[in-house]
Amino acid sequence: MNVASLLVELVLMPLVAFVVGLAMVLMMRRIAARLQRRVGPPFFQPLFDIVKLYGKHTQTSHGLVHDLGIVMAVGGYIAAETMLPVPGMTGIADKGGLVVLAYVMMVPSLGLALGVGQCANPNGSIGISRALTAMLAYDVPFIIVIFGVAFHFGSSNLITIAAAQQAAGIAGWGVSQMPLLALAGLFALHGMLGKQPFEIYVAPAEIATGPMVEMSGKHMGGLFVMQCFQLYTAAVLYVTLFLGGGENWLSFLAKSFAVLAVPVSLAYLFPRYRTEDLVRLMWKWPTMIGLLGLAFLMH
Amino acid sequence: MTTDIGQWLGHLIGQVEGVQHRGRHARRQRLDVAPDALPALLELLQGKGSFVHLSAISCVDWPEDGQFELVYHVWSYELKTLVSAHIRIPREPGRYLSVYDIYKPAAFFERDIHEMYGVFFEGSPSMEKFILTEWDGPPPMRKEFDSENWVNDHFDWQDYHPDWLNDIESRGGGIAIRPDEQRFSRKAKHES
């Protein structure tokens, strides 16, 4: 793998992620509309939103840390994309494994938290304290899933995990080997996306969309871009761990959209959980299922 | 039904002199009281007469007589009857004593009346501005206050854009009756 093709991959993977992310945001909003018996946004709506936000004439900022927070949020996810193996491109997935990816995905949320902190708006601070509590909540099942997968495939390198699943066909997929862990992983995925039942930290009425209260123009645009990356990363990670990763682009995208459709369609059927109920739920059911899955896995 | 409440109320009020009693019907009784006898009457009504709830104090401006009429509406849950005690106070000093110590809600009614009519209630907990925090003009509900005149001094009117109408009609929208033929705009009719 010479350096030139690696550099090309490092540029290409985030772009692909962004484009697929846009499509995923569109799918999410379309599913939401359909559930509410509405027509839903036009095809390029996510792109229009982002371009409009970046095209804003006045951009208000609360300081350097506010700007760097958004840069860190977008940059962090761009780095995380390069560690996610996709059909044909592996980027630097072999340089850092599953645990490294889990931690690199935390860097954007910390960057956002710092940026919101300097907005000096208590709504933002309350939002961030709830977001970090939510992260604490959904990370417990996520960690159990990571442990199970890494232990089952004997390595935390994503490429070997994907290759092992592809070699053994459908029977070798993570979901067929470890069904309970896959279920717990779905819960964690739902929590990670921060969609409806678990979006207490962007509650519009209660804390004026929490962290986004003082985000305008390109700061808000940065967050929309981050949302695209977030959806893409979560979906692709789940596919890589449980659905055999990407043999070819078509099946890979189909699997990613299918995986994403589940939490997104569930999202608009539930009211919002309070913070402590969210933590209690995440520490009760998905964790139990995950531990049960581990028990089967280990013996 | 109306008579026995009226009689019972008559005996009750007999103890306070200077009270005319005109009972309209079972659930509404009207009393006209001298201003200085009102507190005694209210205490009587609250204590003996089970009229525990002061539902409102309203004020009527009589510029011709130079008087304000204050009406104290008290309600009894047992008798299911509303008694309205009317008193007349002179307009000029516009001062009267507060009934806050008898009925606690009186504080807000008095504060509202003070803001709207300028009647000052001694002994009321607070006489500051209540709703019209931005208003520093005269008490607006007094009859001598001409709202329209004040509006013309402080606001200017929207420019008249008939072309908007053409624009709307050109796009098929618009309204059925032209403004000048509209029946109820009396002002436009007697001008033109």
Next chain:
Amino acid sequence: MNALVLPVVLPLLTAFLLQPAGRLSAALARWAGPAVLLVCAGLLVQIALLTGGEPVTAAIGGFAPPVGIVFYADALALLMAIAVPVSALLLWPRAEAGEAGVRQSALMLLLVGSGTGMALSGDLFNLYVFYELLTVASFGLASATGTGRAYVATVRYVLVSGFGSLIALAGIALLYAQTGSLNLAQLADLAPERLANPLGLAAFACLLIGFGVKAELFPVNNWVPDLYACAGKPISALLAGVVSKLAVLVLLRLTVLVFDSPEAREMLMVLGLAGLVTGELAAWRARDLPRLLAYSSIGQLGLLFVALSLPGPAGLAAALAVALHHLLVKPALFMLAERWHGSLDKLAGAGRASPLAAGLFTLFALSLVGVPPLPGFWAKLLVLLELARGAGPFDLTALALVLAVTVVEAHYLFRLVGILYSPGEFRDRHSPRALAVAGLGGAVLVAAMLTLPAVSDALAGLASQAADTAAYRTLTLGGGL
């Protein structure tokens, strides 16, 4: 070797002559006591140098040992004998005017004479006589302060001592009934077949209780806190420092020579542990400095008895190390207590008022707790090593208790150090002599630390010499000089 008798006789003689001398000239009365002590100390040192550490005996009046009184002076006895007059000199109570001063000097001389006698004597009854003489002298000295509390404490002390002497006499009678002799050497010969039975053990128990009063042994030491708190600090220092060691020396002779049985050792260990635990815990709750030091001395002597119960020369070495360390540290602490009387909380700021005294107190506290380079640590290490060697159930519990108690000791000592160095204005009673004595004690402690190898070898020699009973018997019975 008749010179051996002089250090005992001279102080007694001057004690009685002091009264008439006092009428001749007040100065003579004041200085006669210290002068005599100096002479006795000189004599003893000369004897020590002469014998060069070899044991020597002296039969009083030419009578053969089993019948007459015999003095046995090995290196240990001589060391204790020298310690008595020297510490009496250092801790000479402040001179009172007129009659009281004379009486006090006389009692001090009496105490020194009987103390030296106890150290050197080889005969059990002779020991008992000197012990009684010593007790009487301490009555007088203890109540010298004249305060009401002192009298109450002394009365209690008299009661307990009386009870103790009674028991001791019963023990001696039992012993005499069994063996027919009171000379330690002869007892050592007869012990294996005559005293192995429970009756012998009972005799030992009585002697232990009897002589234990002065050695602050557990059941008979509840006079200690009040007496040391109320008596003059020099007197308390003398009693806690030297006198208790003399009583321990006697018990040491008994356990080494006569009662060498495991049951005796077990009794010593149990009583020692009880003393250790109750002493230290009481010290943890003490509210004023002298009482705290008194409890701490009970605790330390408890540790000494535990060390005493360890068999063999190594055990003896440990016991001697703890004894000497306590002999050095306790009087110095009591002299510091003279500067800082009153409850502990009022001591705030003493560290700033007299930094040297506070520094010395911290040094002594560190040594008591057993912080490595200081001698206190090596003494405790020896004791612990011996306890570990035994590895019986008793020994391990003893080991655990000694360690646990050290933690309690560290807490209350350094709570006090913390109070000393906390901010606060404090005026202490200015007495240079107390500071001098404490400073001397600190200097000796540091010197011992620096010359540790030499000191440890000397200690080992001392212990082995004291432990070989054969030499004792042959020398005293073989033929007096």
Next chain:
Amino acid sequence: MTPLDTLYLASAATLAAMLVLGDWRRAGVLATLMYGVQLALLFTMQRTGSTSFDLSALGFELSWRFDALSWFFAVVTLGTAFFASWYGAGEWLRAYTGRRRLFQSALAANVFAMLLLLGSGDLLTLFVGWEATSWAGFLLMALAGGLARDAALRYLVYAMAGAMALLGALVVLFQAGGSFSYEAARATLAAMAPGPLWALIILFGLGFGAKLALLPLHLWQAAAYSETPAPGSVFLGGVVGRMGLFALALVLVGLIGIPHLQALAVPFTFLTAQDVVAWVAALTVVLPTYTALKQNDARYLLAWHGIGQGGYMLLGLIVGSALGSAGGLLHVINYAATQATLLMVVFGVRHRVGHTDLNRLGGLVARMPLSFLALLLGIISLAGLPPMSGFVSKWMVYSSLIQDGRPFLFLAAIVGTLGTILSVYKLIHNLFLGQLRAEHEQLNEAPLSMLIPMLATATLAFVTGVAPGLVLGWVADAQAAIGLPVIDYTLGGIASPRASLDMLWVVGVMFAGFGVGALLFYGAGGKTHRVHQLDNYAGGHFLDAGMRYHYSDNFYAGLMHLIGGWYRGSFHWLEGAIGSGLSLVAQGAGGWYRAINPAFYLLAASVALIAWVAL
């Protein structure tokens, strides 16, 4: 004069210099230089070496020698001391109201005592060094008086309990083995029966656990380390706790050995000795971290984290695989640099503002930007996020836990890390973000003499994060010294098939990502206009400076609703119970001596005696 002699001489000279010149205005600078000299000496000498002189007393001889493990810990000790005294040499010293000579010599004494401990050649020297470190630590903690004195006294009780447990173990070991040397100890421990071996492990665990603040014995550390004057707290927080780890590594891993620990089963349970120690370490990771979450003073929050991170090191070490133990040992260096940076920033704020109460601060980023940068790098490393060194060592511990198949330990470690992330954000938010108070409007940045060491340790943490290979060499030698499997490493990290990490690539890609993000933000977007903090959305309300529009008190209210009830303070209760039990017994003992009429118990005593004799 072997190199080790010169090192000890230099350290003793530093102590002497501080005793003599402690009050001199430039004493801080002199101390820093001398620590620098010691550090240079340490680097010049090779890993192993022994002193020429050794003391002998009472037939035991005390000897000192350095092996790779002690060399590794010596580097951490002297490095932290160097930065701590540099931090306290400039304006901090000028503003210090306490007694300078006592403080400087206490710090120098601490360093000298630790070097003695690290170089101990046999068990007795280890004990002597251990006591010296405890007492030097007590002196340093008790300096500030008042609250610090009480905290120091509480520390003393724990330290003495630990030391006495250690002394008991040494003595029992001596009798069994015949001598204090490591080889004899290793032989006797190998051949020892499970019963006494368990007793020894518990005694050694209590002894060293007291200073490492393992779970039951951890209550003293937060107050003791926070109330010490700034450089002392930086030094204590950074490295003193790790002496416990050094001793545990020496004894549990060096003398007894991991395989022996694995073989030693706890009767009637399926746990082995290794599991027990691992679980004590795991609980030490989780519980103090969530206590730190509730603290309202920045120093206490960081001190509680000190306890938590100590648990990580022990967890990594006791897992025993090459990766895990390397992670544990590497975490010693990483955490020393991180904790030093964080404490320096917090004390910098305290130097300027006067207090570090998290509920009365906020928005200081506008006035203390460099301190903010240092704190940011520090918290990223403490939370263990990628660009910083904290991540590398934690990653190693996690990967080894995964490879060994220990799910619950892995879960405990991760829950600990998440708790750390939550509490470090509370720290940086309440200190530096949010609304700036009116009274802090004219605040200055921390003085230069405090800023430079702060940023230096932060850069150190960053460099060892980007290229962990630089320090992994030392770790590998230390592993070899105590008989652990040695780790093979590259400059970027670990390259094993099961779990590989190349920090050069990961950090490079992250910064490339930040570059693209910045390009997108500054290039694509329009010109930004900076607005005042009062020009803020408040639901249509007109904000003014008088109003406190800031959220910091009870920061994780949502989480606390759920886990608030779980804080029962059971360890405080335990400590209180022991204390009151002891005072009850003491009451009884005291009563014995206050009995007025002796006649009664004399009779009882004699009857008891006679009964005993008769038996």
Next chain:
Amino acid sequence: MTSLSDIPVIQTPPEAPARGGNPLANVFDDFIRYCRSRSLFMLHYCTGCGAIELPPAMTSRFDMERIGIQPMVTPRQADILLVTGYVSVKTLKRIILTYEQMASPKYVIGICSCTVNGGMYWQSYATAKKLNDYLPVDLYIAGCMPRPEAVIEGLKALRDNIEAGTSDNWKDYYQRYDHYLGNQQRLFGADWQTPTEVIAEAKHYGLFGPDTLGEHTRRLEDHRKPLEPLRMTLNAGRLEHME
């Protein structure tokens, strides 16, 4: 009493900006303007009774999202400010504050006739009669609560204006700030001020018109404390402590 007839009649329709220059430059501007028109964020702020018409416009029957409009909660994120129903003097203060907090290009739509000419509260002392005295209004939707169809129609009209580039009224607020401030001070009194530094913002974005500054802004300057944004400085501006 001014009668209806003597209100000045304005006939001139606003004309589109000149379209010169090379086509390539326009493509980018056109695309930006197209995206602006296709993605509008409506501020979820019900100033008066007319807001009850918005939920039906947003939900399934009329679905505002079809034309790319999403409700947003805070002024920072919003593009359109819907002033619905009577504008009482107290609410007007909050509306002006919210308007100034919005990121431009921003548009104001006056829904209901009360914003146009005071509506049925025309003689009330407490309500503002003409919204565009105080804010540049892009579009009025008349009706005493226009039906959702009318609201959607209005929004579509706004979208077309934006796409055509004829609704740059937000620049008017900066370029004729003195006029607006005058009207505001006339209503709220001389010491009226908002936390937003409009003049600083105008200077920053080069939107200074001929009468941005005037006697009203002078009155504002002398009684308000300028809210300088907190720049990151090492020593609160003083360097001597930097030792």
